Amino acid sequence: MKNTLAITPLALMLIVACAPAAAAENQTxxxxxxxxxxxxxxxxxxxxxxxxxxxxxxxxxxxxxxxxxxxxxxxxxxxxxxxxxxxxxxxxxxxxxxxxxxxxxxxxxxxxxxxxxxxxxxxxxxxxxxxxxxxxxxxxxxxxNSPDFVGKRLEVFKQAIPKISTVSALSNSTNPGYDRAFKEVELGARSMGVVIQPVVVRSANDLEAAIRSAAQPKSDGLFVMPDALFNSHIPKIVELTAKTRLPAIYPRSEYVEAGGLMSYAVNxxxxxxxxxxxxxxxxxxxxxxxxxxxxxxxFDLVINANTTKQLGLTIPPNVLARADKIIK
The missing domain is CATH 3.40.50.2300 (Response regulator)
Structure with missing residues (x-):
């Protein structure tokens, strides 16, 4: 007991002496x-x-x-x-x-x-x-992504453009999550009676031909998958899509700010x-x-009213009411 009592004050003195230095180090x-x-x-x-x-x-x-x-x-x-x-x-x-x-x-x-x-x-x-x-x-x-996010984005697209039954999905096959993401799109589409047609690219050089092919007669819209490559070419993708006159839903609001129709995306x-x-x-x-x-x-829904008019579309009032932002 005597040894313990003798050591304890010394230990306390050391702790007291070191504490200000430790606190100061943490603060600085x-x-x-x-x-x-x-x-x-x-x-x-x-x-x-x-x-x-x-x-x-x-x-x-x-x-x-x-x-x-x-x-x-x-x-x-x-x-x-x-x-x-x-x-x-x-x-x-x-x-x-x-x-x-x-x-x-x-x-x-x-x-x-x-x-x-x-x-x-x-x-x-x-x-x-x-x-x-x-x-x-x-x-x-x-x-x-939340588990049902991709399906929800397609659902919002279908609610905004009820006539769509066949949608081209623009994807990058070099993306590590490509297979998983595309399966999620197909699963969500199946439950809505929508057919998904893959439009696959591997580099920016493929974008023009891919988006042009998306406008085949059977396609009613374009679903752009989230991808770093696409996000680096937003103006180009929006411009190419505008030429096809396909309604499109994008994975970031910046596409809509650049003239794209709509986005439903994570904030x-x-x-x-x-x-x-x-x-x-x-x-x-x-x-x-x-x-x-x-x-x-x-999640934010953004709609470009000018693009809606240019495409001759009428977005249902209940969808417009849900929009977090309408660009005019």
């Missing part, structure tokens, strides 16, 4: 977060600001206790591996990514730095996580805000392997 630490994006800074601006705001709300301020390092592939997907390696070399405390391809590139570059996904599909199929409850590696975050800014929460949890000591992934809950 500058957390480093890398962000890798497949598109451009302009296209990703709202998501970048949402991530910044989400981190600010949690107490991380750029220039004080936070350093953000953004890298953009500018639509050149072959640059992703190199950009991922460059980020890893900076030894950030976490890396935020959007999209399956970006996540795969960063995962191949590091097995230790925590990777926070701000929207990506097919995470299990791509080998990025074991399952949503226990990811089992260094990847966690927010999935891009990407909301995903980035959720990603900030994951970053905070990791900074507080949580490990990605046991930090369960979540699915998106906010």
């Amino acid at each position: 630490k500058v957390w480093k977060v890398g962000v890798l994006v497949s598109s451009s800074a302009a296209l990703n601006a709202s998501r970048d600001e949402a991530l910044r705001q989400g981190l600010r709300d949690l107490g991380y301020i750029e220039g004080q206790n936070l350093k953000l390092d953004f890298k953009y592939a500018e639509g050149k997907l072959d640059r992703l591996p190199q950009l991922a390696r460059e980020l890893v070399e900076q030894r950030p405390d976490a890396i935020v990514v959007g999209g399956t391809r970006v996540a795969v590139a960063v995962k191949q570059a590091t097995a230790t730095i925590p990777i926070v996904v701000a929207g990506a599909g097919g995470l299990v199929q791509a080998g990025l996580v074991r399952n949503f409850s226990f990811p089992g590696g260094n990847v966690t975050g927010v999935s891009r 990407l800014a909301d995903l980035s805000r959720q990603a900030a929460w994951y970053v905070d949890q990791i900074f507080k000591g949580m490990k990605p392997d046991n930090l369960a992934l979540t699915e998106p809950t906010k």
